[in-house]
Amino acid sequence: MRRTPLAWKxxxxxxxxxxxxxxxxxxxxxxxxTQNGFRNALLDSPVQLIELMDCDLVAVSKARYMLPVNQRFPRDLLRRALSDPSVLAAEPLLIERLLARVRVAGQKARPIRVVSVPSxxxxxxIPGLSELRQKLQPPGAALIDRKTRREYGFNLQDGEPVPQVVELxxxxIHLxxxxxIGTDFANEGTLLMRESEFAEYFPVRGGWQxxxxxxxxxxxxxxxDDPKEVAARLTSLAPKLWTVLSRAELKQKETNFWKEQTPVGKIFSIGTVMGFVVGVIICYQILFTSLQDAMPEFATLKAMGYPNRFFIGLVVRQSVFLSLFGFVPAVLVAWGLFLALEYFSGLPMRLTVMxxxxxxxxxxxxxxxxxLLALRKLLRADPASLF
Incomplete structure (x- = not known):
């Protein structure tokens, strides 16, 4: 005998x-x-530069609790690291934020991140970087991150810079x-320059060196060779000055800082919880009204001897169907919203399967x-009182 799909009907x-x-x-x-997307953008964006580094280990200053802060270590430590038999090569990466202020003609000066291009x-x-290296040879040449915020005033056509007056x-400078690369909550834009240009534009960086x-x-x-053992040996060269980690460890360190040590991460987590609570209230009203309208019919079924588990199963199926009806269009709306937010903010709004x-x-x-909250009245009531 075929059963009637009562929840669906x-x-x-x-x-x-x-x-x-x-x-x-x-x-x-x-x-x-949206709230979860912003939280994920907060955690994904700070590690974008780390993900672009093609290496096994990364070294940072012992005092550098997150990548955007200006805590550095002596370059001589990298030279000493090359003496380790397990080290194949080492290359410095210079990042300047404190002294880097860029001004486009007609706009006010704004802070920007400047990253060195390894020699x-x-x-x-970085896709396309190898083809552009030759263009960086003239003095004052720089590359611009396409996702740099529009507020800077950089003139890009089809993603490529057009001639305009820019000062760093x-x-x-000449773009x-x-x-x-992408922006994050600490950096609204990025320029790439040859390492030697840092001496020209930021001469007082690092105390005149x-x-x-x-x-x-x-x-x-x-x-x-075991990267963990190599990292431990290299850290021991100057444990008070630097620490050597794997890329995964540095990414985790950066993510943990933004997730646990900043109020922004907690705010977005609370926003997700609030969205859940608002949804519970909305769904309760919807399902309670639906059950209330069908209460005489449910009373008849209960009087006929249907057990409480029948009604629980009915409401569970109805709730699952309702969640799917609402979720499918929500994914499409969120996808379009994420594309717009990524376009305007430069933040990585990733809508993954997980x-x-x-x-x-x-x-x-x-x-x-x-x-289940809306079902309480039916489960507790006498069938006769429901008519």
């Missing part, structure tokens, strides 16, 4: 109510997508090309909790 019986219910669930899902190719896996630290202090050391280990499944789980849980 309760939902689709009134298309207008189903549309409004789905819109309410979808609104809550989009709210959770040897292959250390930064009070001196003229000769563009690459893509601009090229003798290093922000990040990139180290390659010989094949077959992140979609997380929001789907929250949306389904939200509907289930609401449905």
């Amino acid at each position: 309760n939902l689709v019986n009134e298309p207008r109510r189903l549309f409004l219910a789905s819109a309410g669930v979808g609104f809550a899902a989009v709210l959770m997508f 040897q190719p292959g250390w930064l896996s 630290a009070g001196k003229r 000769v090309g563009s690459i893509t 601009p090229l003798e202090v290093v922000d990040v050391g990139m180290i390659r280990v010989r094949e077959g 992140r979609c499944l997380l929001v789907l789980g929250l949306t389904t849980s939200m509907c289930l909790i609401s449905g």
Whole structure:
């Protein structure tokens, strides 16, 4: 005997109510997508530069608790690291934020991140960088990150810079090309220049020795050697001055700082929780009204001897269906919203499968909790009192 899909029919019986219910669930899902998206952007964006480094180990100052701070170590430590038999090569990466202020003609000066291009190719896996290295040879040449915020006033056509007057630290620079790195919550834009240019534009960096202090050391280990053992040996060269980590460890350190030590990470987490709570309230109202309208029919079934588990199963199925009806359009809206936010902010708004499944789980849980709360009256009541 074929059973009637009562949960499905309760939902689709009134298309207008189903549309409004789905819109309410979808609104809550989009709210959770957005808050979770901003939180993930907060955690993904600071490690973008680390992900572009083509090396096994990275060295940073012992005092550098996150990448944007200006804490450096002596370049001589990298030279000493080359004496380790397990070290294949080492290359410094210079990053300047404190002294780097850029001004486009007609705009006010703004701080910007300036990153050095290693003297040897292959250390930064930035698409298109190898083809543009030759253009960086003339003095004052620089590359612009395409995702730099529009507020700077850089004139880009089809992603490439057009001639305009630009000053960095009070001196003229020439934008000769563009690459893509991405912004984060500490850096709204990025320029790339040859390492030797740092001495010209930031002469007081590092106490009048601009090229003798290093922000990040990139180290390659010989094949077959244990990177962890090499990192420990290199750290012991000057444990008070620097620490050597794997790229994964540095990424985790950076992510943990933004997630646990900054209020922004907690705010976005709270925003996701608030979206969940709002969704529970919306779904409760929807499901409670649906159950209330069908209460005489449910009373009849209860009087006929249907057990409570039947009604629980009915509401669970109805809640799951409702969560799917609301979730599918929410994914499409969130996808379009993420594209727009990434375009205007430069932040990496990534909508991955795992992140979609997380929001789907929250949306389904939200509907289930609401449905079970709305069912309490039916489970406790005498059938005769429900007519």
